[in-house]
Amino acid sequence: MKTDRRHLLLGLAGAGVSACAGEPDGVATAPRVRWLARREGGLHILTNTSLMGPVLAAFQRRWPEIAVRLEDINSTLIANRVQSRAASGLEGPDLVWSTAMDVQVKLINDGYAQVYRSPHRAAMPDGSVWRDQAFGVTAEPVVFAYNRRRLPSEIVPRSHAQLLERLSTDADRFFRRVTLYDAERSGVALLQLSADIQIYPDAWALMTALGSTHPRADTSGQRMMGQLAEGRMAFAYNMNQSYGASWVARAPDIGLVTPEDYHLSVSRVAFIPRNAAHPNAARLFLDFLLSREGQRIIAGLGVRPARDDILTERRASIPGARPVRVGPALLANLDQARREALLQRWRAAMQAAERAPDDPRAP
Template identity: 75%
Template sequence: MRWLARREGALHILTNTSLMGPVLEAFRRRWPEIGVHLDDTNSTRIAEEVRRLADTQQDGPDLVWSTAMDVQVKLINDGYAQAYRSPHRAAMPDGSVWRDQGYGLTAEPIVFAYNRRRLAADIVPRSHADLLRLLNTRPEIFDRRVTLYDAERSGVALMQLSADVQIYPDAWPLMEALGAQRPRLDTSGQRMMGQIADGRMAFAYNMNQSYGASWAARAPEIGLITPDDYHLSVSRVAFIPRNAAHPNAARLFLDFLLSREGQRAIGALGVRPVRDDVDAPMRPAAPGIRPIRVGPALLANLDQARRATLLARWGEAMRDGVRAPSDPAAP
């Protein structure tokens, strides 16, 4: 495979995980003969492009790598991926690989983010129950100063909402309490964390820890809380499209990502690697972890009737929310 990958000499990655740039550089150093091209776009456009190219029998990207776990599983289920049994498959935890096609590369906690000046340390919510109680007893702290991803416009947010509803008995009362604070409903993590950092927002619900930590490292006003009752863990899922133009280069890159070397490179970025046998410069996993597994259960999130029911109830809970602009560059 290695000599075939060298002969192909190119690797085209379609992704919404630009945080991984240094990992790509590590691969380039190991395999300089392979030119790597990365297209960074959102998960909806990724799915559209994968389907369009395959359906018109054109060469596709070589690796598709996205945080939208359910969308990735849907593409695999619909026949847009090819199987590849990586030699690192045996080291992968349960629930991180599906049909030797979809590979979860990370195990990233979903946390609360807050502004330390607006939320004193002695009242910071340490669990979902704490948050619900605080929203109901101290609403003046949160009024117009809560931000969360817009589940109607973000597939990742809808996936997390679905998981919250299945895990937490008071998920809907919590959504209603968040919605009563006239929250800002956003699609841009960069904008959300920027507003936590500058104090326009006091609290952000369901933020990816690795992304939040990258902000907290340069903005000491930001605090992160891993809820101690439970916290979701999500993965960046990769697969090789059935029409990959350079499939051997894709297999080589996927093997690198799943190897100890690649997993350490992921961990060095502050992103928790999926493998349990890798020493990474990160804190141990917090208790209460509830991984969202890579597999067919995620397809339920894309069932149109279930999706409509979830979004209708969420929309009612958020009826007083304010939608941020669709353009992530807008204020």
């Protein structure tokens, strides 16, 4: 199938829609919805994102009447749970929040989500909300990670083009020292692969060069960053910046590079299932996530929030961002013929890769 840039990325998301002067303060949820949320008294969240703890703690301080239950499982299990409970006529989870943008959009497109017009909708940038059902809560750069002892500063690649050059001119330094997510087993990795090949003309040459290093293809960010910290690996390709930063804080040998030619910007997408058991509590929590308060808490965790008006100088947008927009273009990733064509080329490029064991918590 011929690749069409419009399938996934429509260039930069643009300056977006900045917060309007009349945006209400606080969560701004309608009084009746807040009253019903208290009556419901519960909130069940399915997620594959690890940043929930401080956000949930702040929400519960404000709404102690609502008991929150969190399940952290991978995106495939999330989709199966949403689909199976709806098919059986059972109540579903109340909010689904996942890094697998295409899987989230597919569930919404297939009718598993309900519409909610958040009072903070006008403050959200273009490309971050779709049909008032899918809400991109973050806008996170995808970066390179490396071990400072294994890769001296003058060797660290600063762009995709420079990485391709380094893999050719300094191959021994990278041999069996590269780790990357397994696109065949990780939905997030397949999403990033699809984006890379649409943006970077030499993406397949880069994949072949990465494969020639006999890399470790993994599904566990925990393992990947752990091996990088220990020095068993020298370089990790396409790592979520906020996750990488959490490791830098405790492993000083790890460094991060935002590629200078371009970098993907991805979102953690949330939606409220149509059969949510506590839909009003879900609306209240979603409004909290999108509010200035919720977005500031997310920013305080070292994660770039979706809203441009929350950004400080320290977290300002980095040049070269290529946002993956929340919307129907993501469905192209799940077209079976296109998916198989992508994976066939990826397998060919990665013939020499070591395949790490599966991780049921992988994104």
